[in-house]
Amino acid sequence: xxxxxxPAPASGSPGQSITISCTGTSSDVGSYxxxxxxxxxxxxxxKLMIYEGSKRPSGVSNRFSGSKSGNTASLAISGLQAEDxxxxxxxxxxxxxxxxxxxxxxxxxxx
Amino acid sequence: QVQLQESGPGLxxxxxxxxxxxxxxxxxxxxxxWSWIRQPPGKGLEWIGYIYYSGSSNYNPSLKSRVTMSVDTxxxxxxxxxxxxxxxxxxxxxxxxxxxxxxxxxxTDAFDMWGQGTMVTVSS
Numbered sequence: 001x002x003x004x005x006x007p008a009p010a011s012g013s014p015g016q017s018i019t020i021s022c023t024g025t026s027s028d029v030g031s032y033x034x035x036x037x038x039x040x041x042x043x044x045x046x047k048l049m050i051y052e053g054s055k056r057p058s059g060v061s062n063r064f065s066g067s068k069s070g071n072t073a074s075l076a077i078s079g080l081q082a083e084d085x086x087x088x089x090x091x092x093x094x095x096x097x098x099x100x101x102x103x104x105x106x107x108x109x110x111x
Numbered sequence: 112q113v114q115l116q117e118s119g120p121g122l123x124x125x126x127x128x129x130x131x132x133x134x135x136x137x138x139x140x141x142x143x144x145w146s147w148i149r150q151p152p153g154k155g156l157e158w159i160g161y162i163y164y165s166g167s168s169n170y171n172p173s174l175k176s177r178v179t180m181s182v183d184t185x186x187x188x189x190x191x192x193x194x195x196x197x198x199x200x201x202x203x204x205x206x207x208x209x210x211x212x213x214x215x216x217x218x219t220d221a222f223d224m225w226g227q228g229t230m231v232t233v234s235s
Contacts, residue, residue: 001172003155036221038156045228046156051210051221089156093220099169100146100158100220 004029004090004103011109017078020106022090023071028101030071034093037066037075041086049088050075077108085110113137115206115226123200123233129193133206133226140164140187144209144218147180147191149202150228157202161209162189196233203228 005023012018022035029035033053038046048057050066053073063078073092077084090103119131133145147159160170162180170178179192193200210223 032220034220036219038222045205045225046222047225048210048221048223051212051219051223055212057210057223091156091158091221096169098172099161100171102156102158105155 001028001094001098001101004092004101006088006090006103006106008104009107009109011111012077012080013111014080014082016080017076018080018108020075020077020088020090020108022073022075022092022103024073024092024094024101025071028092028094028098029068029073031095032093033068035066035068035073036091037064038089038091039084039086040089046089080110082110084108113208113224115208115224117204117206117226117229119229119231121230121232123196123231124235125197125233126195129191129196129200129231129233131191131204131206131229131231132188133190135187135189135208138208138224140182140184140189143211145182145189146207146209146222148205148207148222148225149200150205151199151202159191159193159204198233201231201233203230 037050040046054066114136116134141164146161162168182189205228206226207222208224210219210221
């Protein structure tokens with residue numbers, strides 16, 4: 001099972017919006033609405049931002065939103081803030097044999 | 112406040128067994144599913160496997176032949192053993208909790224609580 005494909009870097013100015021893609025296959029992203037997104041600051045553990053494609057856990061800013069179309073999931077960040085600068089990883093359920101596959105990660109820079 | 116704490120040797124010799132324990136506080140280990148996830152230096156995340164207190168488990172197919180997970184319910188701990196390690200197993204190892212959505216009453220396929228991570232280096 002290959003890692004999900006994410007763009008390497010992404011950037012935006014404070015206040016702008018950016019979207020990060022996460023491309024899988026019909027065996028993972030395309031088959032299940034079970035994509036989650038994680039934010040990871042350097043040297044820290046990942047933090048859950050989105051689950052089941054578009055749901056936000058309690059405490060996560062509504063500036064973060066998730067969606068899916070076909071084999072590609074997306075994470076949108078609106079009103080970019082300096083604290084949003086981090087690595088972002090997607091993760092998809094991929095069936096009972098493989099279970100979970102992560103994306104390659106995207107480094108977000110706030111200019 | 113829920114906390115997860117990984118513990119174990121930071122250095123393991125090639126061909127030997129990597130053993131880690133995750134201690135859970137602030138939550139009962141019987142109420143959730145638990146996973147191990149690793150991250151090689153400068154690289155992305157890789158799911159290793161999950162376990163439930165009943166012993167039900169599932170492992171990443173790429174690691175399945177080398178992985179064993181177990182739960183110690185009285186101690187609120189769960190453990191990972193990875194045998195026949197090589198340099199490719201050098202990574203930060205995280206333990207994580209599967210998110211339970213109280214609104215739906217279902218366990219989700221997401222990880223909401225993570226340990227701080229422990230670096231394990233495989234080297235002679």
